[in-house]
Amino acid sequence: MTFKRDKGILCVENINFLKIAKIFGTPCYVYSKKKLIKYFNYYKSQLSLINHPNLICYALKANSNIAIINILSKIGSGFDIVSIGELEKVLTAGGDPKKIVYSGVAKKKQEIKRALKVGIKCFNVESFQEMDRLNLIAIKLKNKANISIRINPNVDAKTHPYISTGLKTNKFGIAIDKAEEAYIYAKSLKNIKILGIDFHIGSQILKINPFLEALDNIILLIKKLYKKKIKLNILDLGGGLGINYKKIKLYKYLIKKYFSTICEIIFANIHNIEIILEPGRSILANTGVLLTKIEIIKKINFKNFAIVDAGMNDFIRPAFYNAWHNIKVVDLNKVKYYKNLFYDIVGPICESSDFLGKKRYLNKLSQKDLLVIHSVGAYGFVMCSNYNTRKRPSEIIVDKNKIFLIREFDCLKSLWKQEYINRYVKNVNLF
Known part of the structure; x- marks a missing residue:
């Protein structure tokens, strides 16, 4: 500010x-509305460098005031949510349900039902049991549940242990060594539609290498899945880019470096896929x-x-x-x-x-x-x-x-x- x-x-x-x-x-x-729009648009301008369809899904857990959500929805933001409360807030604030991705390790039946009824973009699925739950509810509603599977790439983000989410000891996602099995299982479920792949390794990450290590692992997995005739339409890179609380000017440098490096890897390995980002702190802090x-x-x-x-x-x-x-x-x-x-x-x-x-x-x-x-x-x-x-x-x-x-x-x-x-x-x- x-x-x-x-x-x-x-x-x-x-x-x-x-x-x-x-x-x-x-x-x-x-809060400053001017700065909010500025930081979001900086992400938007950098994401345009990736010659792929793309969507910024602001992570609502960082700040869920409906006025903030309303401003972001008006300038084109999607939303990453983790509860039915956040879902209802986005809808109340005028957000587009088709731009909502639903994360979280323990989505309740009534939450899933409501999300399916309003027509969210997709669920970021974090377990085999969740796939079963989604499938059964979708059958009852005579609907199909769009999913991306959240993969835990077992990468140390080297951040505070309370906000690290990408290690095999964390509760989040499906372990990368079980990923192929997860996709094959999802494909067998009648009312599940596989859209993509998702990963998120933690929050307040100030170095690029953990992201690159995770992305390398995910790209190898995507190539294996293609060979098994499992095509993905979405690559969700998650969030986690931090801010330097002592030197605010480093913010732009970090995002620019992140995107220039990510672009190079994506261009070299992946084609015809939508890129989703889930920034929170780096837009609002x-x-x-x-x-x-x-x-x-x-x-x-x-x-x-x-x-x-x-x-x-x-x-x-x-x-x-x-x-x-x-x-x-x-x-x-x-x-x-x-x-x-x-x-x-x-x-x-x-x-x-x-x-x-x-x-x-x-x-x-x-x-x-x-x-x-x-x-x-x-x-x-x-x-x-x-x-x-x-x-x-x-x-x-x-x-x-x-x-x-x-x-x-x-x-x-x-x-x-x-x-x-x-x-x-x-x-x-x-x-």
Whole structure:
């Protein structure tokens, strides 16, 4: 996101954060529509270099606000979903069901039924049992289920173990040594239509080699399948391209290098196949910031704490992944001779893991200062919770000189709206 100085106040798109915080309160997520479109279109322009039919299916798990989905659908995006909730959100936001791919290791029967009825593009199948389930439901609906089989290529993405998905020890996909068997089995099922092949090796990958290793394995498999008269119409490369949270400028370089290398391999080996990509973080992360206000400055021995009103329930990545995000203070015309100090930026949650940044060297802070946490557009709000019975924050999107509220703060009563004191259901003997 681009930031500017305006009379000593840090701004985004000429709307200053101080005004946003005053209007909507804190904590508050703020996104840039301009940056969202820019990052999506950069993918689109690079994908056009591949002389194949192609589709960008934004991975909804990164940020599932319906306003974000609506913007992306209007500029031609498809969607990679992993739940019936995400499916309904795409439909509500005006997304085209024919541009939806449905991933996930445990799709329920009612989820499959709904997806078949609305006519999604295909299911990314992750097990033999799922194929059986799809086939039986499709028979009952007198329909055919389009599938790509997700292959686990057993490639180490060398990323955080919690977001690695391509090793044989992971729960995702069908092992590559069982792949031929899987396709032959799928071909035998009456109401299954094989469309393609899919792989996804993890998230926040900042090097190209793991992608290339996986793609080499998949291409060898595709050639084997062709020899067995199993023709594929889709090659789904998954997502996983990361961002550098410390050096945003590396984003374009990484994507350009990825596409130039991928293009060369695809041109040399595969023809007449549709290419699908499932980016999430690399489109959304740098479109958003989190605003939070300092409530307390606390000094213990040789450590300074800035205790803010955003906690791990509002933004869990630092606590969960030990993730690093750039944190800046909104400059309210501070006196220039203030010395910089090291601070731990921590939240109000009753957990020692409740921190947003540690050992941050910042201009001397004071109570009520406003802080900006960068690169939170992906896996920010979408991972929020009501832990400690706290209200989830609002979400705002900036479009030129206009501000739009796209999610309100939770209200207090909503925190217990679906809870009951001894609500009677029926007399059931449990013993």
